[in-house]
Amino acid sequence: MTMRGRSFYALVLSGTAAVWNAAAEQRFPPPEFESGHQLPVTTVPPPRALWQEYADVAVLLLCLGLACYFVYRRRSRRSVLWLSIFSLIYFGFYRKGCICPIGAPQNIALGFFDPAYAVPLVVAVFFIAPLLVALFAGRTFCAGVCPHGALQDLLLIKPVKVPTWLETGLSVLPYIYLGTGVFFAAAGSAFVICRYDPFVPFFRLSGGLTMLTVGAGFIVVSMFVGRPYCRFLCPYGALLRLASLVSKWRVRITPDFCTKCRLCEESCPFGAIREPVPPPTNPMELAPDRRRLGLFLIALPALIAVFALIGNRVAAPAALVHPTVALAERYLDPAKPPPPKVPTPDSLALERADHDPASVLSEAARIKRRFSRAGWWFGGWVGLVIGVRLISLTSRPVRTDYEPDRGACFACGRCFMFCPNERVRLGLLSPSELPGTEPARTDTAPVASGDTGKPKTAT
Amino acid sequence: MADQEKTSAPVTRRDFLRQGSRVAALTGLGGFAGLLVSKLKSETLVWQIDPAKCLRCGRCATECVLKPSAVKCVHAFALCGYCELCTGYFVPEPNELNTAAENQLCPVSAIKRRWIEDPYYEYTIDETLCIGCGKCVEGCHRFGNGSLFLQVRHNLCLNCNECSIARACPGDAFRRVPVSQPYLLKTSYSHG
Amino acid sequence: MSSSASAENQTGNQPSAPCPFYLAWRTSAIASAVFCAVVALAILVRDFASQKEDPLNAPTLAALKQQLITSPNDESLKQKIRELDLRVRRDYFTVLRFKQTGAWLLVIGMAVFLYSARKAARLRETPPIPGPASDPTESHLRAAAHARHVAIAAMALFAIASLGLAIPHRSRVPATEAEIEKLLAGGASTETNAAPLPTPAEAAANWPRFLGPTGNAFATNVSIPDAIDPTNKVGVCWRTPVGLFGYSSPVVWGDRVFLTSGDETNRYVLCYDANSGELLWQRLVRDLPGSPQKQPEIPAGTGFAAPSPATDGQRVYAIFGNGDLAAFKFDGTLAWGKNMGVPDNPYGHAQSLLVWRDRLIVPIDQSEAEKNRSKLFMLEGATGKVVWEKTRPVPSSWATPVLIEAGGLTQIITLGGSWVISYNAADGSELWRAECLSGEITPSPIFAADLVFAISPNDKIIAIRPDGRGDVTKTHLAWSYDENIPDIPSPVSNGAFVFVVSTPGVVTCLDAKTGAKAWDHDFELEVNATPAIAKDKIIMAGKKGRVVILQAGAEFKELARFDLGEEIFASPALVADRIYLRTAVALYCIGAPKPNAQATP
Known part of the structure; x- marks a missing residue:
């Protein structure tokens, strides 16, 4: 029997026997045991139960509620910090960072554009709940619930100030990244935001060397630049930023009124605090900005059109991200290598295409058409984002108080304790020790003098 | 633009705009969620x-x-x-x-x-x-x-x-x- | 710190005396940072060290196992393998555990570092001193201008990067379904442009089909070595075992030899290197469009791989007893494949394929004549699309047609039932027919000296002039001869003589023009395989493995004889001074070893 088996092997293995794929085939009849041997059962360890997924949703909602409470009612940085540590442990290390809203826009996009994919309820809630909260209370999700934010927040040791202009200019990046993520998800079912997430390999404590290197890079940068991912890349942060621009409540540095003592000016490591800007004394000052506004408004449609065209062009190489398109291209490549002796995964894929080129090619063509259509929208979106950014830069803000920028503020609560009024509220300082005597609420005069106060502070 | 308004006006006007946008955003999000319902699946x-x-x-x-x-x-x-x-x-x-x-x-x-x-x-x-x-x-x-x-x-x-x-x-x-x-x-x- | 107002005023912000806690936290931070670095380094080093040999990629282990195959009884070698195997596996899991532990140590170290560093930083923290305030309006304007530049730069960068990606990109995937269909239909048309059709001279120098380029089993330019002695490996270039049996004959193009093999479960096309005998690829032919779920019952005497393949220099075509027809490119990729319908044939389908220009001729004679199921197909070689098909009024037959140039036309001469029928290769129209056959037609027709030779099994050989139209039975028969007529082997011809080998082994040499017998000789050798003529020598292989070489001329002369000891059913292929001979279990390459050829295994 042994010999027969061996020669059989030798025959079939004497060359590169490329056997086309087929399911189980009965070559040897299953035995009938005389000893009455019972067949073992194939085990099927279950995935996480549904109730556990809903428990995650409950934890999310609870954390969102707590974050709002800590930021708005308690005004306690310490509580927010502890909440974010909890979130880091729960959503980060326990749930391995793989239940988070950052990648959720992709699932939603795929759900809308791929009829075969249904969005799981949990993902939908994770996508909508923080946005809904942001419409009322700003980015409290970023402050206390997001594990990515918590990790970067904890890593921050010595913040370096990023110039406001750079930050404002680069704030288009998250929108472009969001567009990219949605584009790939809708057109090619690829989740690039998840694929290139820098922190998830750390939550898992494993990952490819490239991703670990990128992640390590982000970690080192996070020690000196506050929340680099949140500020310059996070696609969900881009959505939250939009929502918090129109939020009902906002984080205020001072519990009651601003004395313009300027103590909080440098307190925000994320560069979100804006100084008061008086309304222009001379309307003619605004003339250049108005000209620009007019120009940009006229140019906006052109910008969108040009970028839509670029997006459509770039869709063709982008489609290679999809394995089927890549396979079809390799299959049609006249210079493809001959099949190797020992089949490799790539040669197996080519063999699959060889076996049924019609379905691979038509699938690839279908995906390419989808990419091409989505490319128009993606390009248009990029044009729109940059155009709107340019337009928004022409408007001059009018601020009377030191206040956090609605979009940029992560609601982390760091600035609270820098406000002397807050210290008074907490009873750490007596009102008489306050710098400046008069509340400056309705004051419209520019506070430009450097002599506003040499504050006395307690450590 | 806001600068045409006088001193206290910009704040209220901006607040009004903001409120309007918020209501619009809420409606949009609600509509979006409604659309999403047809694509939902209770199971993960x-x-x-x-x-x-x-x-x-x-x-x-x-x-x-x-x-x-x-x-x-x-x-x-x-x-x-x-x-x-x-x-x-x-x-x-x-x-x-x-x-x-x-x-x-x-x-x-x-x-x-x-x-x-x-x-x-x-x-x-x-x-x-x-x-x-x-x-x-x-x-x-x-x-x-x-x-x-x-x-x-x-x-x-x-x-x-x-x-x-x-x-x-x-x-x-x-x-x-x-x-x-x-x-x-x-x-x-x-x-x- | 609140006490030292003077210190606050200084820009350096140095506390007057370092706080002892500060030093402690700083030391702790540095220590934990060093710890993290050491752990990270250890993981990297361990990882790197383990990459040499892991269970999935263990070259030493694989080499040892290979060694064991050559020396299967080496106990010390086995022991060595076992030890190495255990070490590799143990290392693999140890490293995994090491990495996991290391990662957690890193996390803990990181946490300690962060805590200490923040504590230390806190202790060195000074309250903010607002510097001289700039004009808010001016700073806003400046920031807005800079931000505008950044946004515009980002825009330009995005546009350049996108165009940089898009412009050099060349996609080959067509955009629409229609184009895909066109590509799949004429997909190889682009390819044929790249590699032009082989010239007739090239085809003549190869052995592209059963019985060679002319169908006469005649190669003008092949010489057979004088001394052949397979037992002493004299005159044998190589011998490669062929494990999968088939009655089909080899075809050769360039340095590739193609065989077909198979049985009810698996059917293969095999490609061998003509220089070394090495198997280059073998492809299973199954699950083609239309392939039957249940295979037909075919007697073992014919089997599933009786028809020989054919090649046009770009693709090799093969058909099997169940009607599966497949075209493979020379690199082994499937160009196309389909089922031609399961032949209804009591002994199993055995008609070989022919190639004409860029087309493939597929004869399928089956069933009874009355059922009109026999067909002749002309397919596009690149795609397998049917160019024309012709229903033939004949029952099952086993003779392969021959392509001839006569009367200014390319004719396809077919045998079947009682008819010899000629078709115009261009459109499939019938040119002429002659009723002169009987029985189960197995020997194939040949063409020499402007005559078509057809064998009516165990009956007679008939010569027909192929320049008529319509029924030529009464008008165009040149001569016939009726002694020692075979029922399986086909006649062969070198142009001057026609050699007929009967199944019991009688060779008759007839003058091609007149049909006059030049000589005959009984070799007392059971013959199934059609012989072949190399220049002036006939190589004839008996069923039991005895091979006779005799002179192809007006006089009988036996030149050599050797015994392969393996059953032979297949006709030899003659290319470039080599004879490729398939036995039941092996493929032989006979010929004088070329100086640059490798030593035979």
Whole structure:
């Protein structure tokens, strides 16, 4: 029997026997045991139960509620910090960072554009709940619930100030990244935001060397630049930023009124605090900005059109991200290598295409058409984002108080304790020790003098 | 622009605009959620390998974010021929039909071979050792009944949003399945 | 710190005396940072060290196992394998555990570092001193201007990067379904442009079909070595075992030899290197569009792989007893494949394929004549699309047609039932027919000296002039001869003589023009395989493996004889001074070893 088996092997293995794929085939009849041997059962360890997924949703909602409470009612940085540590442990290390809203826009996009994919309820809630909260209370999700934010927040040791202009200019990046993520998800079912997430390999404590290197890079940068991912890349942060621009409540540095003592000016490591800007004394000052506004408004449609065209062009190489398109291209490549002796995964894929080129090619063509259509929208979106950014830069803000920028503020609560009024509220300082005597609420005069106060502070 | 207004006006006007936008955003989000309802599924989805499409290329062992991979070999005992010369267990041209290292195909010795009765042997997978390389699956598929096949083990799988093995799978064998039916087990021969 | 107002005023912000806690936290931070670095380094080093040999990639182990195959009884070698195997596996899992532990140590170290560093930083923290305030309006304007530049730069960068990706990109995937269909239909048309059709001279120098380029089994430019002695490996270039049996004959193009093999379960096309005998690839032919779920019952005497393949220099075509027809490119990829319908043939389908220009001729004679199921197909070689098909009024037959140039046309001469029928290769129209056959037609027709020769099994050989139209039975028969007529082997011809080998082994040499017998000789050798003529020598292979070489001329002369000891059913292929001879279990390459050829295994 042994010999027969061996020669059989030798025959079939004497060359590169490329056997086309087929399911189980009965070559040897299953035995009938005389000893009455019972067949073992194939085990099927279950995935996480549904109730556990809903428990995650409950934890999310609870954390969102707590974050709002800590930021708005308690005004306690310490509580927010502890909440974010909890979130880091729960959503980060326990749930391995793989239940988070950052990648959720992709699932939603795929759900809308791929009829075969249904969005799981949990993902939908994770996508909508923080946005809904942001419409009322700003980015409290970023402050206390997001594990990515918590990790970067904890890593921050010595913040370096990023110039406001750079930050404002680069704030288009998250929108472009969001567009990219949605584009790939809708057109090619690829989740690039998840694929290139820098922190998830750390939550898992494993990952490819490239991703670990990128992640390590982000970690080192996070020690000196506050929340680099949140500020310059996070696609969900881009959505939250939009929502918090129109939020009902906002984080205020001072519990009651601003004395313009300027103590909080440098307190925000994320560069979100804006100084008061008086309304222009001379309307003619605004003339250049108005000209620009007019120009940009006229140019906006052109910008969108040009970028839509670029997006459509770039869709063709982008489609290679999809394995089927890549396979079809390799299959049609006249210079493809001959099949190797020992089949490799790539040669197996080519063999699959060889076996049924019609379905691979038509699938690839279908995906390419989808990419091409989505490319128009993606390009248009990029044009729109940059155009709107340019337009928004022409408007001059009018601020009377030191206040956090609605979009940029992560609601982390760091600035609270820098406000002397807050210290008074907490009873750490007596009102008489306050710098400046008069509340400056309705004051419209520019506070430009450097002599506003040499504050006395307690450590 | 706001600057045309006088001192206190900009604030109220901006607040009004903001409130309007918020209501608009809320309505939009509500409408979006309403649209989404038709695309919803109460069940979460998990990744699984369709054994009929699997090409046994070995990428499950190398591409998974977990080390060792969450993909393991499983055995459909009902389809197994209980062969003495199991081509999933033994290397081609085995020296002897015993459990010595030089005769085993499995690189981590994760298959246990047990004598049942003449001439039948039972092969079981030790999943704590299995790395999901699919070498045995290839052997069993090519020369045997194909009763060994690869499956994502859900007690290990992190259920990444984008499975990195799925992306690299040359057979396009990975797909999302509802969590209530998380396995695609082989239960019958396709023909014959 | 609140006390030292003077210190606050200084820009350096140095505390007057370092706080002891500060030093402690700083030391702790540095220590934990060093710890993290050491752990990370250890993981990297361990990882790197383990990459040499892991269970999935163990070159030493694989080499040892290979060694064991050559020396299967080496106990010390086995022991070595076992030890190495255990070490590799143990290392693999140890490293995994090591990495996992290391990762957690890193996380803990990191946490300690962060805590200490923050504490230390806190202790060195000074309250903010607002510097001289700039004009808010001016700073806003400046920031807005800079931000505008950044946004515009980002825009330009995005546009350049996108165009940089898009412009060099060339996609080959067509955009629409229609284009895909066109690509799949004429997909190889682009390819044929790249590699032009082989010239007739090239085809003549190869052995592209059953019985060679002319169908006469005649090669003008092949010489057979004088001394052949397979037992002493004299005159044998190589011998490669062919494990999968088939009755079909080899075809050769360039340095590739193609065979077909198979049985009810698996049917293969095999490609061998003509220089070394090495198997280059073998492809399973199954699950083609239309392939039957259940294979037909075919007697073992014919089997599933009786028809020989054919090649046009770009693709090799093969048909099997179940009607599966497949075209493979020379690299082994499937160009196309389909089922031609399961032939209804009591002995199994055995008609070989022919290639004409860029087209493939597929004869399928089956069933009874009355059922009109026999057909002749002309397919596009690149795609397998039917160019024309012709229903033939004949029952099952086993003779392969021959392509001839006569009367200014390319004719396809077919045998079947009682008819010899000629078709116009261009459009499939019938040119002429002659009723002169009977029985189960197996020997194939040949063409020499402007005559078509057809064998009516065990009956007679008939010569027909192929320049008529319509029924030429009464008008165009040149001559016939009726002694020692075979029922399986086909006649062969070198142009001057026609050699007929009967199944019991009688060779008759006839003058091609007149049909006059030049000589005959009984070799007492059962012959199934059609012989072949190399220049002036006939090589004839008996069923039991005895091979006779005799002179192809007006006088009988036996030149050599040797015994392969293996059954032979296949006709030899003659290319470039080599004879490729398929036995039941092996493929032989006979000929004088070329100086640059490798030593035979």
